[in-house]
Amino acid sequence: MVLDRRTRVSGLIHEARQDLAYRPRIRYGPRRARLPRQAVPVVVLVLVAALTTGVVVVTQLPEQTGETVALRQPVTRQPLREQAPAVQPTQTPPPAVAPLTSIRRPNLFVVAAKPLRPAVVAKIAQVAGVRAVERADAAEVGMDGKRVQTLGVNPSTFRAYTPKPTARSDRLWRNVSAGEVAVSFVLGNDGGLSLGRSVTTAGRSLRVGAYATMGMGGIDAVVSRQTARALGIPENNALVISAPKADSAKLRRALLRILPRGSQVATINPVLAVPRRTTWSAGAFMTAPQIKTALTAAIGKLGRPYVWGAEGPDTFDCSGLVQWAYAQAGIRVPRVTHQQFVSGPQIPLAQAQPGDLLFWRHDPTNPGYVSHVAIYWGNGKMLHAPRTGDVVKIVPVSTRNFAGAVRISPGVAARVR
Template sequence: MLDRRTRVSGLIHEARQDLAYRPRIRYGRRLPRQVFPAVVLLLVAALATGVVVVTQLPERSPETVAMRRPVARQTVQSGVATAEPTHTPPQPVAALTSIHRPHLFVVAAKPLRSAVVAKVAQVAGVRAVERADAAEVGMDGKRVQTLGVNPSTFRAYTPKPTARSDRLWRNVSAGEIAVSFVLGNDGGMPLGKSVTTAGRSLRVGAYATMGMGAIDAVVSRQTARALGIPENNALVVSAPKVDSAKLRRTLLRILPRGSQIATINPVLSAPQRTTWAASAFMTAPQIKVALTAAASKLGRPYVWGAEGPDTFDCSGLVQWAYAQAGIKVPRVTHQQFVSGPQIPLSQAQPGDLLFWRHDPTNPTYVSHVAIYWGNGKMLQAPRTGDVVKISPVGTRNFAGVVRISPAIAARVR
């Protein structure tokens, strides 16, 4: 029997805990079907720490795809991996002059008019606003949350290692794609590879996490136009001195109906919570069911983006196993990291979640999760080429332990 009576005190970092209590972001109305030059747009959901309406761009048949270029030599600059340019020379990109920490990410059902963007920029406390184009794009059979951006200005809203890499943004400006370290490393998109999307071939020019939830790929706005990604349907908002929940409510009154807003790096005013009742956590029977479910998948292969029942990635395995116990946890690793209080590793119990920061392009980003099995062991879906297995707990790049609170986990979107 697992003892859940221990009081947990001083275990929560304020930002991570309060994020879990933000208002649920609801689905907007369906987007009208529109025809773009190369694709048909469909409604899908899911982005970052919020449920955000984006657009899915189905892959085209490969018959019009250009010949793939050979894999290019890799260069590492300030922790960001980039590929040497091949045929297309890098385009000029403005130098980085400042960094704006992003706090809210907006996706609208249609392009946002300049007047609306201006109103958002004039809200008290908003320091900077950046336009972008957002869609879920099919790439080599994978569904990839993609942004079309202006490399010269968008770089200021990314983590420092990403923002400071001139080569990365020149590659994006030259028509290449920058993918997250996880997608590149575990999703089969190595540097220099050409991926197929919307009847075109895009070369992976860099690995770089953008620090915006589930965004796994960035292209230039010119490339986004060629792919049929809707224009100006997204905003990144920096407001470092305003409570993010209050600002979100204000912006929803300004933005068109159906707009969705996800919190990226919340600014919080709520007091820190220091004690937890045992009833806030999973029961012993629920933990047993989740662990049994996870163990039933031992030997199943790791596949990036897979959610079961036959293949899994790390967070997909967690979500599936806990769902078998009736516990609703979010899909993405960094969302699962805010699904309950953090506790010391020395106090970890079976069923707690263990997290790591393995992403060299953004050392603060939580990129891997495993389920604590007990006795120094964990159950995990490790990486591409491996299978679901039980292994010793490793502490290299360790981020922390989270004890799942069903009520909190159900509210993280």
């Protein structure tokens, strides 16, 4: 049981109130009035109905039993040249991708509204405990009507900061270098962005070349920096930092003193130095009336369609349904699945009560990633929003790829960002 997270986690997430590991909030282009979540964002990608002729395969990676990366095959050197106009900004072959030589565990993610000056990046690299810094480009991009947090990266160097199944796939990074987009397994599988499908923006075409989770929370798509330039994503406004032996909370505070005003620093794989706690007070959890209200709200949405990224009141994704239902009881729950997973203590499934949350790790590209959530209904049943093409429903609890059960603590949940 992980009943010791309250002291360790709550202090850290209190400091990371704008945690971009979960949802980068960067906009680009001319300032506009705030759009509703379902509206079209500044840069819009519209799906082309036709599929590519590539064959969808699942590649088993060497020495990684059970870990897979789904890719579109074959990969061509000029995959977009026959489409006019294409995302490819020039007609030169894409840069070669360097082989993987090491794996770096990312611990912090930084994003700013403007490009980070080289002097600032150099200063960050010199902070005690920082082992490596990787520059990237970050923005929210529209894909198939969905608002997708997207990174522009150097495939040769960024791959070292991703989970092993993703990092080790040479084909995946060649796809990205060639001008294709790699999307998370959740966005692809649950969100309906099928492999090999094409999306367009401002007359440019972009193919979904791989499903691959990057291990950075709300980051659901990655393109090459060359492609990012063509899409208009801001340059050098993000950093991925590896600091495996530094206390993440202290390092985060140090970085905020260096970074420009308004920059945001997220924790990824945080290193915590706070002593463990194993007890919770009786008042740390929801009351019976609050639980009843949340369950009543959730059951009232039976039959409503699943839409990736939707937060209600008429359509939902899995974590959006949880957030909306608990909000009706006055409980502030974070937005995405892996945030909700740390919103209270883990409990044995056998001890689950109605209103507890159940979680799964269904993502084969990152087996440790928590990718789905449901509300425990009682008597072995759960209520959830499954995936694109399905609706909110009550079904028997499945233990396949089960990650754990969590009892929501309103005080902890309210501080997760």
